[in-house]
Amino acid sequence: MSTATLNPAPGAAPALPADDTRIGLRAHLRHLGALTRRNLMRIKADPESMLDALLVPVIMIVLFVYVFGGAMAADQHTYMQYMVPGLLGTTGLNLAMALGTGLNTDFQTGVMDRFRTLPIGRSTVLLSKMIAETLRAVVAFAVLIGFAMILGMDIVGGPLKLLAAVGLSLVFGASLMWVSMLLGMSLRSAQAVQGMSMLVMMPLQFGSSIFARPSTMPGWLEAFTEHNPLSALADACRALINDQPVGNSVLTVLIWAAAITVVTAPLAVARFRKRT
């Protein structure tokens, strides 16, 4: 058998070019488009996941405003103007958590292995998920804001400040996407990721200034609440929507977002690179 080898024998230290097929920008964008489309189709195929994300805030608005509203503030409308903007602020991060469950599912079902045998940039898979989740968050914002306005919430600060509030929520949510990614790659199943996210989110949400003023809380809780980034986020969104001075709440949120990103993004990326 005359077998001519394509490669020099091992050990001959061949001067092979390193991996030099760069993926061009246009190809990257095409891959990103195809993968984002796939992620959006996944959301469409599982509308309940969207419903979950919307149903919880809707129930909370109804419950808190109509059941506890009278007890919490002078009247329901005053309480709505207090609570709903803060709750809107958390929409961005609730949805960031879906990133981790989606990533986990892709690893579990072997879909990630399929992607890894394709000549695409590995970060493209991640980026496409972030884009899809952001789009989903934008839809959730639109629905929730619409719902709150139907119930009678006023956007005192006008559309630009409302957009600023949404943007701030998304920026903070984006920093939590890295945390979500880490959870998604560390835990065994998508359900575990979801459970874990809930476990972290619940105390953060209730131990914040979203539903009640920290000054009304017992001392230890007040201390926790004042340092909880979700309080700063709620305060900032509330101030923007009600056209009140934001103080240093916006800056605090941005610092938190930057700090979370600086700490968790390298960890998440390193872990992702190791697994792909």
Added chain:
Amino acid sequence: MTRIDRNAVEVHGIVKHYGETKALDGVDLAVREGTVLGLLGPNGAGKTTLVRVLSTLIKPDAGTAFVGGYDVLRQPKQLRRTIGLTGQYASVDEALSGYENLYLIGRLLDLSAKDAKARAFELLERFSLTDAAKRPAKGYSGGMRRRLDLAASMIGRPKVLYLDEPTTGLDPRTRNEVWDEVQRMVGEGSTVLLTTQYMEEAEQLADELTVIDKGRVIAGGGIQELKTQVGGQSLQVRPTRPAELPEMARSLQEAGIPATFSEESGLLSVHLTDEGQLTTVIGVLGTRGFGVAGIDTKLPSLDEVFLTITGKSSVPAQARDKEPVA
């Protein structure tokens, strides 16, 4: 058509350990361009691990491997352009329809939207999935998923195709369909590395076989080659007068040849363990004047070959494993 024999896949001393488990313990093999190599081995032999190394999914601990001339460790991106993989476990997106699964992969392989669509429909048709094309893969049966996964690995017309137990769980008709598709890919110039537990499949598709066990190559070669290598041909004699069968057998036994006969089939069979025995048999039958209507030698089946080879390797290996590690 003249073609220079070149290796599409070359593996040199690949090692992959998982803790104490030596999934791959220094594997060497080569697959010539345009041929099908059947990779056989008992459960846990390391077949899937090898396929995953060659698909850049896991990094080997030692050794080198080239696919289509690209180094698995140093040129993974170029290598990925030349391969297609159907893993042992299906890797389809359950939420998407069969069509969308294939279209997505076409786009990721840089096909134009039009080509990706056409290719997706073409493969759905070939794997009899046209009727289910628009349904989410979640609702597919096991065999349908398997076929979708196979179709997915063929979208880019890869030069090298890895099929890890591609027909496990398929009904006989779809199995034939898959075989046809694999042969078509080979006809179009692809090289295939196929792992399988079905000897019939190996016999249908493979040009050469490599048997691995406990992470090592224990046998290799053409199918006929392996069969003769393992030896144990069986000789079957059809006498002109079937009534003489018992007498024939007795004569041979007296000459030291273990012969058996079956009155039903009217055949005398001898399990040959060395070549000299064939001469002895013919000599005995001739001098005793038995009439012989037909004589035939038969190679062992591939199943027998597989059992013999892996059986041989596992006995000393188990004994070796029991010894304390120095």
